[in-house]
Amino acid sequence: MTSPPTNEQVTEALAGVQDPEIRRPITELGMVKSVDIDADGRVRVEVYLTIAGCPLRETITRDVTNAVSALEGVTAVDVELDVMSDEQRKALSEQLRGGQKQREVPFAQPDSLTRVYAVASGKGGVGKSSVTANLAAAMAADGVTVGLVDADIYGHSAPRMLGAEGSRPTVVDDMIMPVPAHDVKLISTEMFKPDRDTPVAWRGPMLHRALQQFLTDVFWGDLDVLLLDLPPGTGDVAISLAQLMPNAEIVVVSTPQLAAAEVAERAGAIAIQTHQQVAGVIENMSYMPCPHCGPEHRLDLFGSGGGRQVAQGLSRRLGADVPLLGEIPLDIGLRESGDLGTPFVLKDPEAPASAAMHDIARQLSHRGRGLEGVSLNIQPAAG
Ligand SMILES: Nc1ncnc2c1ncn2[C@@H]1O[C@H](COP(=O)(O)OP(=O)(O)OP(=O)(O)O)[C@@H](O)[C@H]1O
Numbered sequence: 001m002t003s004p005p006t007n008e009q010v011t012e013a014l015a016g017v018q019d020p021e022i023r024r025p026i027t028e029l030g031m032v033k034s035v036d037i038d039a040d041g042r043v044r045v046e047v048y049l050t051i052a053g054c055p056l057r058e059t060i061t062r063d064v065t066n067a068v069s070a071l072e073g074v075t076a077v078d079v080e081l082d083v084m085s086d087e088q089r090k091a092l093s094e095q096l097r098g099g100q101k102q103r104e105v106p107f108a109q110p111d112s113l114t115r116v117y118a119v120a121s122g123k124g125g126v127g128k129s130s131v132t133a134n135l136a137a138a139m140a141a142d143g144v145t146v147g148l149v150d151a152d153i154y155g156h157s158a159p160r161m162l163g164a165e166g167s168r169p170t171v172v173d174d175m176i177m178p179v180p181a182h183d184v185k186l187i188s189t190e191m192f193k194p195d196r197d198t199p200v201a202w203r204g205p206m207l208h209r210a211l212q213q214f215l216t217d218v219f220w221g222d223l224d225v226l227l228l229d230l231p232p233g234t235g236d237v238a239i240s241l242a243q244l245m246p247n248a249e250i251v252v253v254s255t256p257q258l259a260a261a262e263v264a265e266r267a268g269a270i271a272i273q274t275h276q277q278v279a280g281v282i283e284n285m286s287y288m289p290c291p292h293c294g295p296e297h298r299l300d301l302f303g304s305g306g307g308r309q310v311a312q313g314l315s316r317r318l319g320a321d322v323p324l325l326g327e328i329p330l331d332i333g334l335r336e337s338g339d340l341g342t343p344f345v346l347k348d349p350e351a352p353a354s355a356a357m358h359d360i361a362r363q364l365s366h367r368g369r370g371l372e373g374v375s376l377n378i379q380p381a382a383g
Pocket of ligand 1: 121123124125126127128129130131152154155156157231232284285286328329330331332334335336338353
């Protein structure tokens with residue numbers, strides 16, 4: 001008969017279990033309360049949850065059971081759950097903040113390597129939210145660590161599109177954990193409403209505070225990319241965002257319709273006032289692949305050329321090259337999968353609309369993470 005594992009072996013196995021929201025090993029987060037090993041190989045692990053009624057308690061129980069069961073000599077695993085005390089939560093939140101007491105926007109710090117993209121549109125209904133949610137899911141599927149702030153207060157649809165509708169984030173002390181949805185770390189205005197049907201009637205200053213809180217009080221961890229879904233138009237949120245994160249780059253979504261393009265160009269041109277960069281333009285609902293002849297025959301339902309016109313107009317106004325990042329065709333599947341909570345890029349990655357979004361996601365996540373102006377902490381060699 002094999003002998004039971006040692007305490008060190010069990011602890012090492014537990015170090016492979018991450019808290020699903022914080023994405024760090026439970027051993028590092030002080031979540032392992034105790035480990036008991038019987039002579040017959042029965043292991044009992046007590047785990048602290050950050051809050052009572054933690055929505056991910058089953059995931060944690062399953063992951064701990066799997067990790068410990070895999071050890072040689074283990075005959076059974078019992079997982080018992082306890083809840084952190086206020087002091088433990090406070091200590092954890094301080095640890096996550098890296099000992100830093102003052103609230104700062106981590107992405108606005110000069111040494112931040114996170115690429116921040118604010119997705120804007122001139123008017124509603126052009127598919128900005130669908131495109132943003134799909135870009136986030138496509139990036140996550142590519143192994144990019146991505147966060148999504150759904151700041152579209154009036155039309156917050158990211159939770160539904162990512163299958164996280166009705167989710168409430170876990171709060172540890174005064175730190176908010178983003179909700180994991182298809183490997184995207186998600187925070188939405190919807191999560192802070194008393195109930196789903198209450199409209200959000202926040203005005204300028206409240207909006208600014210909400211956005212600030214999403215950026216300072218949410219534990220994002222190290223992100224490669226942060227996407228922000230802005231409300232349509234050139235409103236308060238875009239200005240607040242520029243104040244909070246001047247390094248955020250704008251991505252403009254437009255339809256091919258020339259009238260829509262003019263409005264979209266105006267939304268992008270706000271970057272001139274706020275001194276931000278425009279990373280590019282995405283044309284959505286570009287064409288309908290002909291149901292009879294196939295995708296080679298494009299039906300231009302909403303006209304054509306809008307995306308290119310916005311890109312050219314913004315290049316002229318900003319005096320910098322603003323590329324057209326891609327053209328996403330109309331696809332009924334895109335709408336359906338959004339309604340059902342599975343992003344189209346995951347459900348049908350080969351469809352032309354998905355392929356276009358995967359391609360745009362790669363362009364945005366693989367752009368050099370501009371080290372310009374970033375302190376590299378290199379000391380000159382003593383000569
Ligand atoms: N390429 C596409 N093909 C088919 N349907 C699409 C496409 N893009 C978006 N849609 C659908 O169009 C509708 C509007 O999209 P969405 O809500 O993403 O727009 P929006 O610009 O974010 O609007 P708002 O900012 O007003 O919330 C949704 O029903 C969505 O599923």
